[in-house]
Amino acid sequence: MIRRIGRREFDFSRQVAVMAVVNRTPDSFFDQGATFALDRAVEAAVRAAELGADWIDIGGVPFGRGPDVSVEEEIARVTPVIERVAATSDVVISVDTNRADVARAAIAAGAAVVNDTSGLGDPDMASAIASSDAHIVITHSVGPPRVEKPAARFGDVVGEVREFLVERTERAIAAGVPRDRIIIDPGHDLDKNTLHSLELTRRLGEIADIGLPLLVAVSNKDFVGEAIDREKEQRLAGSLAAMTSCLERGARIVRMHDVEASVDAARMFEATMGWREPARLEHNTHPTRNV
Template sequence: MKRTAQLRLRGAIHHLGVRTWFMGVVNVTPDSFFDGGKFLEPGQAVERGLELAEQGADILDIGGESSRPGSEPVPAEEELRRVLPVLRGLRRQTGVFISIDTTKRAVAEAALDAGADIINDISALRFDPSLLALAASRSAAVVLMHMLGTPKTMQSAPAYGDVVAEVREFLEEREAAVMAAGVERERIIVDPGIGFGKRLSDNLSLINNLSVFRDLGRPLLVGPSRKSFLGALLDLPAEDRLEGTLAASVLSVVRGAHILRVHDVLAVSRAVRTAEAVLAEGREAGPPDESEVRHAG
């Protein structure tokens, strides 16, 4: 069974685990690994966000800096130039929750002022420690993600003794640090960081053992969407990894994920809803009786 977890957003408590939430990706970048350059114009990005919301996204995750392996950091000014018009446009036109994908306080603060609800920080609020004070002073939720090194270095021979145990320990430590800074526990989401400083075997092991993170008692976000581990597994480019994404997404939900960060909200939500309907029956089917077999024929 998936353990439920409480999340405070906009002053209300949401009980995650009754159904899976979907975080739709809106990349306003020229170099993201899958959709880089597709939505650089604010109007295009807003249209894409509205499309994802219509497809069933509960959260829209807006990012102005690529975190693909080997990517270089972007100045805060450029990141703001990319994301703020999109965030403001979406905030005017949709009521879904909005997260800002950033590691910088200046970007996060401007995004919160423009109506963002969540800070999604791939560094778990480590790259810019002043984000701790900002998160504590505002009502936004925060996503704490595990990553080795930086996006530029994370895939340079990552190694673990026990990846599941080490990622869990990291998330526990970051949760404690963020709470010590004054962030309420009900505003914390954890993410094991699929594809961020992980080998193929590490990613597969994390997905297969997501249940280990249930005891943290926090909403669990997983982002397998079109990632390079699927490319390594299936020998396919990003544009051909939808089927792998569907399988990884469904298995993530079965193993305990509360939120899926994906590019293909419609396809993933249909696959997950089907799996949830099967799991909700709560029983195993026995062999069909003869009348069922005859009727089926």
């Protein structure tokens, strides 16, 4: 489970990677365009790295329904951010895209990972990754992004997600992507309702058993809000609880909005597991003085 990703090395048998989110979009799910301006996007990425993020995920088009964005426009949104962050930090950079042409441009600009929320929906995506040194995140979703979908229905959501991820992994390997450059994501809330996402969380070990590094994106999602009846701006505590539940069940990469809180929670999880030494050791370590 040791992976060299970009300019960093991770031991996923005993380490959690915190992925920060930077969306250069005017209609992003959480920040609603706060980092759409180029300088704001770069500042947010650099600040996330300073706060301890291991990874920055840069997106130019949200997954949810909305107006079409051309390939050219998506490239114009993400590549300048990637170039500027890569020039200033060794943080891992991923591009959140489901288009092979955008992936190629992003990799050329310095991205080390393609975070594909369509799970190889573009038939050229696997070959684009195979011809590079980049990693691929294969995510479960149903049908194309950006369009209205019917109500979510699964017979066994965990079984169907697992089957999808195994099949798409095999497809990537057949196209020439080495297995050690593949990461999987069950896609919490992507074409799933709250009960589906909660069951995925409870049974996440069945996805981790596939044997590939497991990424989860649970931050501020609707299943968190609906589970505890909190609006989007009030979901930090629920998001951290969901994140920790996933870590206990085998997730090792977490895509989170609040970097500082998420890094603290991840490092505390590592410490309780015995994977990380305390940052300092002072409490009850001095002998009692006789008075």
